[in-house]
Amino acid sequence: MKSIPCLRLLFFLSLAVSAFAxxxxxxxxxxxxxxxxxxxxxxxxxxxxxxxxxxxxxxxxxxxxxxxxxxxxxxxxxxxxxxxxxxxxxxxxxxxxxxxxxxxxxxxxxxxxxxxxxxxxxxxxxxxxxDFYEEGRMAADWLARKVNGQGAIVELQGTPGSAPANERRRAFADAIAKHPGLKIIDSQSGDFRRAGGKEVMEAFLKKHGRAIRIVYAHNDDMALGAAQAIEEAGLKPGTDIILVSIDAIREAVQAVVDGRLNCTVECNxxxxxxxxxxxxxxxxxxxxxxxxxxxxxxxxxxxxxxxxxxxxx
Amino acid sequence: MKVRSPLLWPLAGFVALLLLNAVFNPAFLKITLLDGHLYGVPVDILVQGSRTMLVALGMTLVIATGGIDLSVGSVVAIAGAVCAVLLQDGHGLALTLVAAVGAGVLAGSANGLLVARLGVQPIVATLILMVAGRGVAQLLVDGQVIIIASAPFEFLANGFVLGLPLAPLLVAAAYVSAHLLLRRTALGLFVEAVGDNEQASRFAGLAAARIKTLAYVFCGACAGGAGILTAANIRAADAYRAGENMELDAIFAVVVGGTALTGGRFLILGTAIGALLIQTLTTTMYNLGVPPAVAPVPKALLIIGVALLQSERTTRWLRGLAGRKEAA
The missing domain is CATH 3.40.50.2300 (Response regulator)
Structure with missing residues (x-):
């Protein structure tokens, strides 16, 4: 622990030098x-x-x-x-x-x-x-166009209480309210984690079976985990079940290219x-x-x- | 009076949970065949629960020596990171697995050294690695989530052998070998003796420090194994989130399973049931559609229920109540 004050001193010295220079x-x-x-x-x-x-x-x-x-x-x-x-x-x-x-x-x-x-x-x-709200709205609007306002949705929420989870959830619910055919049939938290998304999706697939047409995930990690769960259940993510998520990390954009994910909204x-x-x-x-x-x-x-x-x- | 098995209450809780689920959703216990392997919620519980089971196995021994290991979650992250880095560099699967478990052994040795040889409080000693270990894991993968594209590696966590899920089989094998090693030799007795009274066991001729160190090393190895399964499960090493709060789940599984936190007694089978109980609880929340913001409450209620039923004082009090009624 002794090295920390020294480091701090060095840090300030370097700052002082750069301030004069x-x-x-x-x-x-x-x-x-x-x-x-x-x-x-x-x-x-x-x-x-x-x-x-x-x-x-x-x-x-x-x-x-x-x-x-x-x-x-x-x-x-x-x-x-x-x-x-x-x-x-x-x-x-x-x-x-x-x-x-x-x-x-x-x-x-x-x-x-x-x-x-x-x-x-x-x-x-x-x-x-x-704008987390705008992100959720963009995802919902894209989805409504893609499926013509029809389909049963399961939602993978982020960490309960966090701002992105709250806003993305609220925005999506507000936006799909205009389409009576779009319904969220189940919603659980995957805690923004890949393992969480996979585990929750496994449970959803057993509970609702083929009724699930759409997955809306609050971030890409959970969507990628869910895609894996869908594959392991013998279905094709992106085709049998439509996946929409938010963040646009490189791996998710690649998954969109590969057709395993349908859409990802950027969180720049x-x-x-x-x-x-x-x-x-x-x-x-x-x-x-x-x-x-x-x-x-x-x-x-x-x-x-x-x-x-x-x-x- | 007949002595009741300490396994009774966790087992009862487990069965009650299964029944509750079956009532609300009869499909809960259904197991079907899909692509030649078993498919259903019970299979999911076994597969998802296997990682906590493995971590809890190691934790059982550490707790039996009167210690605790808070670093297991971070060790899970380190082992996953080691796997990702080695596989990415094109190393073989065998070397990767040995290195990942080796990282766990190393971490366990560090804990053992601090606790058994240098006499640092277990909670403090392992807290160091809990904090630092996650940093080490992040350093290994440079703060990125590394994708692991190796089919044989993924098979460890998601594969099926003769239609049965592989991960629970591997963990079951670890449990059986641990049981044989501890209960068919005197080793288990040594562990309990050290946990019960370290000084007395040393006077009786036991190498108490060495036994304690071994418990931490074993716990580290288990966490390393769980790290492999965690990374294989999602085909990626997530150094930031992997194994998060796993130490708490593992300690819960051990305690619910009837192992005393004060040390001196351990029940391996109880730990397995405890780990399955906590996983079933999580799955139950999904199955019953409990909103995620509320989900921790029923979990806490069940945990406190099982803990109360296990406490001698509460059972004595309950028995007293029942007795008074009979007398009246």
Missing amino acids: GDRQVKIGFAQTGAESAWRTANTNSMKGEAAKRGFDLKFADGQGKQENQIRAIRSFVAQRVDVIVLAPIVETGWDPVLREARRAGIPVILTDRTIQTADESLYACFIGS PLFGPKVYDIIGPLIRKEPVPKKSYNKDELFDATNAAAVIAQREY
Whole structure:
């Protein structure tokens, strides 16, 4: 454990050196949650790559899944007098004190990916994230067209209570309400896990048998697990049972190309351009929209093959 | 008074759950033939439950020595990652499996060293690897989910031999060999002696530290095996999520199966029933259509029910109630 203070010292020294070396470059501090998934890695790479392209001086801090690391990172950003702080909050609560410190120093804070709960909305300048509701709606609309508004659906939910699971579930239910022929006959949580999707789908197949026409999964991992369960039950995923999911990880887009998955809606992690576009107006103290969303696309058999080569995650 | 088997309550709970399911959905117990192998919910329970069963087998011995191993979930992730990396580099299946179990043995040795030789509290010692182990697994696969495209590897978890699912057969073989090794030799007695009173067992001439270390090594090996099955089941190594909360399921299976957390007594068959019980419970939630946000509640109720029935004090109290009624 002794090496950690030394490392921290080194970290600060290197930051101090770079602070003196910089000319009037725009300085941005980015407090990332960690590196817990391929999505997150793609998100980090987008932020770093786009900063390099635009000549910004990006100070990157990996929170390693802990809020206290992120708070410490924000404090060090304030001490270094960065121009803008970008925060991907790991949890929703407990940010008020450190954000107040940033405001006192006159540094605007952009939230990305996830939002926070606070009584004082003015503590952050704006939020840029993924529109989970829109993703669920896109999936439902695509499905309604594909099956002409007819069919029995089983739903594989994400982790109960998580924002993407809640929103994707609500949006899908709202959208299919317009089609009386589309009905969710069962819904269980696969916890966003591949093994979970497979296990739940196995149980659904035994319980409902051939009644299941459509699977709607809140993420690709569960859809891929479900596809495997369908294969093991002697059916063809994508043909006998239609699979729709969200995230568009590379493996899922490949599965769409192979015909094992019918459609996946993107949850785009490439936030770099969108976030940096807003930084200029922010520094010039121009008004910016409080909430904006990254644009998501939809991949099915018509366009998956064309984009598979450029998928970054 | 006749001494009741400690297996009675978990077994009763298991049967009650099966009956409950059969009442709500008669197809629950139906087993059919599909493509020449057995197909049905009971088969699913066995296949899905086999991984927890294997982890719980190792956990039984560790708990019998008065310890606990929180690192098994992370070891599952490490073993899966080892499999993915080796198979991706084109190594053979045999080497891969040996390396994966070897990783488990290594992890178990580290735990054993800390607990038995250096005297660190088991809960703290294994907590270290629980946290660090997941990091190691992520490092191995570079934070990515690695797809494993190897038919023989997948066969281990999803294959059928003579129409019977292979994974439960492998786990059953592990149980039988563990039973023979522990109960047909004095080894089981040694484990119980160390768990009951380490000092007394040492004075009696037992190499207590070595027996404890062996228990952790065995537990690590079991977790390594479960890691292989976990990765093979989904044809992928998911270092971030594989084996998540598995230590809790395993400890539950052991305790429900009648092994005391204080050590000194273990029941291998009880652990197997406990593991099947927890898997059946999960499947029951799917079968009855219990909303996922509510599902933990009935689970908790059943667990506390079984635990209460096993407690001597509650049974004595219940018997007292019954006795008073008879007297009146």
